[in-house]
Amino acid sequence: MKTDPDDPLNSDVTELGCLILGMRTAYARKENAMAYARQTTGALRNSSVATLIAYDLQAGRYIAAARANPEGRVRWCGQLSEILNTYITEQSSVLEVGCGEATTLAGVLKRLNNTPRHAFGFDISWSRCAEGLGWLSEHNASARLFVADLFNIPLEDASIDVVYTSHSLEPNGGQEEDAIRELMRVARRAVILFEPIYELADMEAQARMRAHGYVRGLKETAERLGAKVSDYRLLAYTANALNPSGLVLIEKEPSTSTGKPTWRCPLTHMPLNDLGDVFASAQSGLVYPALRGIPMLRSEHGIVASKIIGR
Numbered sequence: 001m002k003t004d005p006d007d008p009l010n011s012d013v014t015e016l017g018c019l020i021l022g023m024r025t026a027y028a029r030k031e032n033a034m035a036y037a038r039q040t041t042g043a044l045r046n047s048s049v050a051t052l053i054a055y056d057l058q059a060g061r062y063i064a065a066a067r068a069n070p071e072g073r074v075r076w077c078g079q080l081s082e083i084l085n086t087y088i089t090e091q092s093s094v095l096e097v098g099c100g101e102a103t104t105l106a107g108v109l110k111r112l113n114n115t116p117r118h119a120f121g122f123d124i125s126w127s128r129c130a131e132g133l134g135w136l137s138e139h140n141a142s143a144r145l146f147v148a149d150l151f152n153i154p155l156e157d158a159s160i161d162v163v164y165t166s167h168s169l170e171p172n173g174g175q176e177e178d179a180i181r182e183l184m185r186v187a188r189r190a191v192i193l194f195e196p197i198y199e200l201a202d203m204e205a206q207a208r209m210r211a212h213g214y215v216r217g218l219k220e221t222a223e224r225l226g227a228k229v230s231d232y233r234l235l236a237y238t239a240n241a242l243n244p245s246g247l248v249l250i251e252k253e254p255s256t257s258t259g260k261p262t263w264r265c266p267l268t269h270m271p272l273n274d275l276g277d278v279f280a281s282a283q284s285g286l287v288y289p290a291l292r293g294i295p296m297l298r299s300e301h302g303i304v305a306s307k308i309i310g311r
């Protein structure tokens with residue numbers, strides 16, 4: 001099926017219906033599910049729906065990998081925490097964007113010099129967040145996990161001190177500008193990208209990254225958006241030499257934390273109140289449910305239920 005981006009009916013929901021069974025079959029056959037999605041829709045880049053399905057199918061694999069290679073996890077989380085330490089105090093809020101199964105988030109939180117007052121992580125996949133909650137509890141780490149899309153984060157402007165990624169921008173090649181703009185909107189103090197760096201990779205790694213639709217030009221994109229990039233380099237430890245991990249450190253003006261991060265509706269950008277089993281907007285009457293305790297905060301999850309507030 002070819003999808004037409006100008007067709008108003010060409011929504012994520014339509015794409016989900018078109019791709020879900022085929023991607024599951026491709027995954028079961030041990031084929032690359034993202035490549036199947038690109039071929040099926042004719043898209044040149046990985047869509048959010050394809051990313052969601054592909055990563056949701058893999059849920060549990062990062063935890064299995066962390067158990068199989070605990071030293072690798074320690075090295076990865078250790079080098080991230082060393083960089084994050086400069087920006088995180090006991091008053092801080094921190095957010096891992098695209099946290100997957102929280103294997104990085106848990107390791108980072110355990111190794112920071114200061115435990116941040118508010119720790120958040122979100123992923124586009126519910127199954128990965130669910131796995132992540134189990135991993136956090138197993139490792140005595142505490143963070144609020146929710147489902148969201150990194151291109152439309154359900155948090156107010158400048159509401160999180162430190163926003164970081166760990167290979168989550170990776171599959172979103174071609175959308176670097178939208179991604180970095182959104183992270184800079186939410187961050188108050190710093191945006192710290194731990195991502196594969198195409199421009200610093202060798203030719204073999206670059207060819208692989210192009211084939212997978214990975215991000216490129218992160219530093220140049222951030223600078224074009226007016227960001228101050230204060231550090232840019234490959235990291236000492238990388239799990240896969242064909243996907244070399246690097247750092248793009250974007251600093252914003254130092255400012256004091258303003259306390260608890262505040263939610264906003266991904267559709268209307270109005271304030272969203274956490275009522276426990278749902279997140280609700282008094283202004284719009286839109287609500288977002290929690291699925292087995294995990295808030296579902298993508299725009300696709302919005303439900304018109306104007307009478308829920310006050311019940």
Ligand SMILES: C[S@@+](CC[C@H](N)C(=O)[O-])C[C@H]1O[C@@H](n2cnc3c(N)ncnc32)[C@H](O)[C@@H]1O
Pocket residue numbers: 048051052055056062097098099100101102103104105122123124125128148149150151165166167168169170171172
């Ligand atoms: C390579 S994994 C890294 C997971 C985790 N950060 C870690 O270090 O283990 C990439 C993650 O980014 C998430 N992701 C990719 N695109 C996303 C998007 N548009 N919104 C939210 N999450 C996204 C995927 O679902 C996946 O869990």
